[in-house]
Amino acid sequence: MIVEQISNKTVTTKFGPKPAYSIKCDGNWYSYGFKKPAFAEGAEVEFTFTENTYGKNVDLASLRVISSGSGKASMAPPSASSDGAAPTPAGRSYGPPAKVFPIPALHGDRAIVRQNSLTNAVNLLKEDKEMAKSSPEARAEAIINIARMFEAYSCGDLDVAMAKEMVFKE
DSSP states (O other), rough: OOOEEEEEEEEETTTTEEEEEEEEEEEEEEESSSSSSSSOOOOOOOEEEEEEEEEEEOGGGGGGEOOOSSSSOOOOOOOOOOOOOOOOTTTTSSOOOOOOOOOOOOHHHHHHHHHHHHHHHHHHHHTTTTHHHHHHHHHHHHHHHHHHHHHHHHTTHHHHHHHHHHHHHO
16 A cells, blocks of 8 residues: 555643654555654555554554655556456455464464463363362363363364374375
């Protein structure tokens, strides 16, 4: 996307007034946060964003500057395709990243699944009267073991293991 405009306005935070930055790309405004962009108007950038009640927020960790810009955005309209739709550059994705399954080991969604798995393991063992008689360490170990089973199922680890097993048997 080409950065058409960069703006800032002073906002009052609990630490006092600070400049907040926004960028305009493809006719849409995106909140850039309190850090001044390291590129100029006219730069070509790629990023994902999250949308909430306050607008669209750039995920700074996903930002990739393709060209830093010359200070002025090119306002030439994109060429339209034969069906009238705006062209989409091949291989680029804008907006939130797609959900993946199975969830890779270091993917951020796995933390959410782990928290959910732990909660469900605690709830499952809450009613076990025999487990209540165990030591806290034994209860914690049982909860973690069950949570790992839930996580492996929910993240698709069991499916991956089964698929690998089938490939290596052939």
